[in-house]
């Protein structure tokens with residue numbers, strides 16, 4: 001196992017356990033180079049591989065990335081197909097390498113409309129992830145994911161359990177609701193990063209972001225590198241997190 005370089009970005013300060021990233025700017029990166037948008041997604045998938053490896057080496061426990069939102073179906077069939085095929089390629093590679101690299105994968109989102117071949121690959125990576133240790137690094141890929149949709153799916157499940165007499169409304173508190181979300185069992189992200197100059201959440205981790213620190217940068221996702229992640233972590237480490245309390 002690689003030595004945990006917890007001091008790389010912040011001289012021994014606390015490293016976030018969970019970093020979440022909106023991988024934005026792929027299209028603009030490609031257009032600026034006179035390339036089709038799909039070339040930007042291909043470069044973005046490479047950046048994901050690189051940043052996931054770096055997070056793992058640093059000792060970050062969870063990396064969650066926004067790969068395809070519930071709204072991204074509005075894009076051209078060509079672009080949607082290209083993103084799905086990049087995901088398929090990544091998962092096929094992961095099936096061969098994740099046990100050796102000790103990387104667990106999990107999907108957030110409604111997988112029902114996803115192509116059966118991709119769903120089958122996701123089942124394979126789920127099974128491999130289960131065979132790994134809970135302490136191993138985990139990448140969460142948000143696919144057909146929307147924060148509102150995630151909350152609605154959880155609320156429907158709870159309502160159905162109440163209607164069937166399995167649960168009672170009074171049982172529902174924050175912990176019980178968190179346990180119904182796609183992110184069940186995973187700590188909320190301490191740090192959410194959005195590259196590409198946009199400063200909005202775009203339906204990402206709406207429940208989980210309650211006390212997240214946000215980091216925005218103009219760098220486009222395909223150009224995002226280890227030094228950028230170090231800068232984001234250093235910015236996080238400089239924040240005063242009070243969680244609604246006052247400084248002691």
Ligand code: FPP
Pocket residue numbers: 023024025026027028029041042044045048065066067068069072083086087090141196
């Ligand atoms: C946002 O940039 C990016 C996406 C909607 C797709 C992200 C997908 C990948 C990086 C590929 C597959 C992922 C993995 C995990 C292997 P944009 O297209 O909205 O960029 P723009 O704002 O510049 O147009």
